[in-house]
C-alpha cells in the first residue's frame with residue numbers, strides 16, 4: 001500500500017486530503033475544524049474510536065444514530081443527520097488510484113456522501129487503502145462488509161466467519177448499495193482525513 005501515491009491521486013481527483021500519523025492528531029484536528037455546526041455522523045467505527053461524539057458534542061449539535069438524542073426518535077435523528085451542515089463518515093476502501101468505495105444497507109451514509117451538506121469529512125486509516133479500484137471494491141465487499149455484518153450480529157453467512165462475501169439473499173443482508181466516489185460531488189467540499197494507523201474495518 002502506497003500512501004503517498006494514494007494522496008496524490010485523491011488530490012488529483014479534487015478531494016482535499018489531510019494526513020495525520022496518529023488517530024489522536026486527527027481527532028484534535030477535527031475537533032478544532034468543526035465548531036458551532038450541526039453535525040451528522042454515519043455508522044462508523046473509525047470515527048467512534050476517535051472519540052468524536054464526545055469531543056464534538058461539547059461545541060456542536062451532533063446527530064448520530066448510535067447515540068441517543070434527547071426527545072428525538074431514531075427516524076428524526078436520521079433526518080437531522082441528512083440535513084446537518086457537516087457530515088462525518090469513514091469509508092470501506094480507497095483505491096491507490098483515488099476512487100473511494102462504500103457499501104450501505106440503509107443508504108443514509110452513502111446518500112450523505114452525495115448530497116445535503118456544506119462539508120463532508122471522510123476519515124480513514126491506511127488499512128482501507130487497496131492497490132487498484134478492483135481491489136478496493138473487493139475489499140469493501142469481502143473484508144469490510146462481512147466484519148460489519150458480524151459486528152451487527154446479522155444472521156448472514158458472512159457474519160459467522162467474517163471471511164468473505166457470499167452474496168447472500170438474506171433478509172439480514174447489509175449490502176444493498178455500492179457507491180464509488182470518482183471525485184467530490186460539486187455541491188460539497190469533501191475532505192479525506194487519512195490516518196497512518198489501522199482503524200475500523
Ligand code: SF4
Pocket residue numbers: 141145146149156157158159164165166167168169170172173174175
Ligand atoms: S451480501 Fe450478504 S454475505 Fe455478502 S457481505 Fe453482504 S451481508 Fe455478507
